[in-house]
Amino acid sequence: MQENRRLADDAKRMGQEAQEGVQRGFEATSRSFAEANKGFQALAAEMMNYSKGAFDDAMRTWEQLIGVKSLEQAMQIQSEYAKRVYQNHMAELSKLSQMGIGIMSDASKPVEDASRRSR
Numbered sequence: 001m002q003e004n005r006r007l008a009d010d011a012k013r014m015g016q017e018a019q020e021g022v023q024r025g026f027e028a029t030s031r032s033f034a035e036a037n038k039g040f041q042a043l044a045a046e047m048m049n050y051s052k053g054a055f056d057d058a059m060r061t062w063e064q065l066i067g068v069k070s071l072e073q074a075m076q077i078q079s080e081y082a083k084r085v086y087q088n089h090m091a092e093l094s095k096l097s098q099m100g101i102g103i104m105s106d107a108s109k110p111v112e113d114a115s116r117r118s119r
Contacts, residue, residue, distance in 0.1 A: 028114035040102030
């Protein structure tokens with residue numbers, strides 16, 4: 001009889017521990033999704049700013065091209081624009097990739113911490 005009671009208490013304790021573990025995992029996952037969401041919002045804002053800047057640059061270049069007096073001048077404006085677009089695009093890609101790495105790092109921390117604590 002006492003053995004049955006001990007087994008029942010052990011089973012109850014194990015069930016409570018499992019439930020607490022699931023709860024901690026759920027909380028860690030929720031924090032992880034919240035971090036990812038903040039990161040994706042920052043990423044979207046960065047992409048919006050880049051797009052606006054690229055559009056504004058294209059419009060300024062178009063305005064310059066409208067007023068050209070020679071083919072050489074048009075080619076110079078177009079060449080400068082192409083160089084600027086390439087440099088800006090490569091810089092933005094680098095920035096976005098760093099932001100993406102940061103998002104994944106920040107989003108994984110709550111789950112990693114919960115995993116370490118549960119060991």
